[in-house]
Amino acid sequence: MTKSANYNNFKVKVLSDTVKFYLPRVEGYLEVVRNLASKYREISLIELDGYFEGKFEPEKYVRAEIHTSKNSEQSMTKFANEIRKKLKQKSLAIEFNNRLILISE
Numbered sequence: 737m738t739k740s741a742n743y744n745n746f747k748v749k750v751l752s753d754t755v756k757f758y759l760p761r762v763e764g765y766l767e768v769v770r771n772l773a774s775k776y777r778e779i780s781l782i783e784l785d786g787y788f789e790g791k792f793e794p795e796k797y798v799r800a801e802i803h804t805s806k807n808s809e810q811s812m813t814k815f816a817n818e819i820r821k822k823l824k825q826k827s828l829a830i831e832f833n834n835r836l837i838l839i840s841e
Contacts, residue, residue: 747840751803755812756831757819758786764823769800776802789827813837 759765773779780801785794787822809832817839820828
């Protein structure tokens with residue numbers, strides 16, 4: 737639920753949900769980032785090394801963080817599964833309001 741208020745000369749809008757996508761830097765990830773940015777308008781990106789799926793060598797990942805009040809956990813999980821398929825990954829992790837969700841085939 738989006739909350740907004742007016743305080744004298746400025747508006748405040750509180751977005752209730754935070755979603756973080758952990759995207760591997762593979763072919764097609766930039767298109768996913770552009771899609772997130774156009775759909776949610778504002779996005780923050782953090783690059784990191786990830787040790788996932790029991791691998792000993794790190795892979796480059798981007799954590800894309802959005803804030804929204806428009807989507808439920810279920811709809812974001814379905815959306816993340818579409819991203820997983822598009823990037824041809826066995827699994828993809830997201831955080832929805834600080835809860836880690838692992839989506840796999």
